[in-house]
Amino acid sequence: MATARGYHHGDLRAALIRAAADAVEAGGPDAVSLRELAQSLGVSTAAPYRHFADRTALLNEVAALGFADLNAAYARAQAGAATPQAAMRETARAYLNLAFGRPGLFRLMFASDLVGAADAPASLLVPAGEAWESLFRAVAALDPAADLATVKRRAITGWSTLHGFITLVQGGRLKGFMTEPLTEAELLDAILDKTLNEA
Amino acid sequence: MATARGYHHGDLRAALIRAAADAVEAGGPDAVSLRELAQSLGVSTAAPYRHFADRTALLNEVAALGFADLNAAYARAQAGAATPQAAMRETARAYLNLAFGRPGLFRLMFASDLVGAADAPASLLVPAGEAWESLFRAVAALDPAADLATVKRRAITGWSTLHGFITLVQGGRLKGFMTEPLTEAELLDAILDKTLNEA
DNA sequence: GTTGCAATGTAAGTGTCGCTTACATGGAGA
DNA sequence: TCTCCATGTAAGCGACACTTACATTGCAAC
Numbered sequence: 001m002a003t004a005r006g007y008h009h010g011d012l013r014a015a016l017i018r019a020a021a022d023a024v025e026a027g028g029p030d031a032v033s034l035r036e037l038a039q040s041l042g043v044s045t046a047a048p049y050r051h052f053a054d055r056t057a058l059l060n061e062v063a064a065l066g067f068a069d070l071n072a073a074y075a076r077a078q079a080g081a082a083t084p085q086a087a088m089r090e091t092a093r094a095y096l097n098l099a100f101g102r103p104g105l106f107r108l109m110f111a112s113d114l115v116g117a118a119d120a121p122a123s124l125l126v127p128a129g130e131a132w133e134s135l136f137r138a139v140a141a142l143d144p145a146a147d148l149a150t151v152k153r154r155a156i157t158g159w160s161t162l163h164g165f166i167t168l169v170q171g172g173r174l175k176g177f178m179t180e181p182l183t184e185a186e187l188l189d190a191i192l193d194k195t196l197n198e199a
Numbered sequence: 200m201a202t203a204r205g206y207h208h209g210d211l212r213a214a215l216i217r218a219a220a221d222a223v224e225a226g227g228p229d230a231v232s233l234r235e236l237a238q239s240l241g242v243s244t245a246a247p248y249r250h251f252a253d254r255t256a257l258l259n260e261v262a263a264l265g266f267a268d269l270n271a272a273y274a275r276a277q278a279g280a281a282t283p284q285a286a287m288r289e290t291a292r293a294y295l296n297l298a299f300g301r302p303g304l305f306r307l308m309f310a311s312d313l314v315g316a317a318d319a320p321a322s323l324l325v326p327a328g329e330a331w332e333s334l335f336r337a338v339a340a341l342d343p344a345a346d347l348a349t350v351k352r353r354a355i356t357g358w359s360t361l362h363g364f365i366t367l368v369q370g371g372r373l374k375g376f377m378t379e380p381l382t383e384a385e386l387l388d389a390i391l392d393k394t395l396n397e398a
Numbered sequence: 399g400t401t402g403c404a405a406t407g408t409a410a411g412t413g414t415c416g417c418t419t420a421c422a423t424g425g426a427g428a
Numbered sequence: 429t430c431t432c433c434a435t436g437t438a439a440g441c442g443a444c445a446c447t448t449a450c451a452t453t454g455c456a457a458c
Contacts (some may be wrong), residue, residue, distance in 0.1 A: 033414085172312075235444095
């Protein structure tokens with residue numbers, strides 16, 4: 001991989017994914033331009049289409065890598081926890097870390113239509129589904145006696161609270177409301193407590 | 200207004216806002232093309248720029264009308280309720296009605312960057328701020344003894360849960376998870392109960 | 399009424415975008 | 429060594445947001 005760049009690039013596919021991930025992080029999903037990526041990598045504007053059917057296919061790949069990262073973080077969180085409660089808390093923190101640590105990637109994964117698209121490829125749906133199942137298992141472990149519907153309700157409600165908070169904060173909706181007597185960290189703790197204490 | 204369309208349109212500005220609102224509802228914020236709107240209204244592609252500085256300015260106007268509608272619905276909900284609990288419940292339902300009844304508009308108002316933008320105009324920020332304050336008042340009325348930070352925390356947490364649930368459902372993230380032993384209606388009730396019962 | 403002007407329209411053009419088509423190159427296997 | 433095919437390029441299409449220079453017209457002052 002990566003020759004001194006003659007006619008052939010060497011590993012254009014991987015380079016495109018890397019560059020696209022950088023662009024997503026810098027300016028969100030809409031900031032990814034195939035022409036721009038191609039130019040920055042020193043290839044023609046048509047070259048990316050040898051590796052990806054269209055812009056969406058490239059973004060799908062970036063999002064899939066994001067879900068792979070998230071799943072790995074979930075696994076670490078749950079493996080290193082002493083109790084189901086600690087595992088749940090660390091799982092939620094992993095989600096928050098991704099959201100606030102790599103907001104561009106998070107938006108691509110959760111705020112775009114990629115996963116919800118009717119023609120979403122398995123390479124994206126599978127890791128996205130694994131993330132949900134991992135979260136579900138963490139909730140189920142909190143209360144082994146709970147039936148399926150209860151666990152689902154708890155998982156969906158908790159996920160909704162976390163996700164909604166992230167979305168509102170990143171959309172700038174809470175500016176000026178979290179400052180005075182209430183910090184973001186306090187809110188996060190309150191939300192985590194609430195998510196945990198409902199079991 | 201609205202002559203038989205000679206050289207001048209009559210009320211192009213209002214027609215553009217209406218057409219843009221329809222387009223937003225049909226395909227989301229990204230589906231609005233100024234060229235397309237202009238063509239459908241029978242004017243040149245440059246005409247819209249006599250009334251809106253750019254595409255974002257037009258979308259801001261549509262979103263502002265959406266917030267005006269939401270505020271009116273909030274006011275109705277709170278005026279017609281016998282107790283603070285009922286008022287809160289109806290307020291939340293008004294939010295849900297907008298989200299699921301007019302999802303395209305909802306996405307424009309809450310999932311786009313318009314309100315969060317650094318250069319968002321007052322014509323948008325004012326009604327958006329009113330919506331938040333209306334929600335805040337409804338939460339505060341549930342428990343007059345609660346201090347400011349507590350009310351804020353409850354309002355933000357409850358809003359987050361509602362908003363996150365809507366976002367996840369509309370993003371297709373819960374497909375196949377809400378079907379079997381758990382319907383969407385049950386979940387909504389559970390979420391409303393949870394939002395109410397924390398006071 | 400006539401006239402002047404500002405509001406509101408148009409035609410044409412710029413630069414960017416995603417994507418396609420036809421052709422060029424060269425590395426890997428027979 | 430030769431050939432094939434993956435991978436690259438050049439050129440172009442249509443759509444997009446937006447700009448500029450010019451055309452039309454309703455309205456208000458006279």
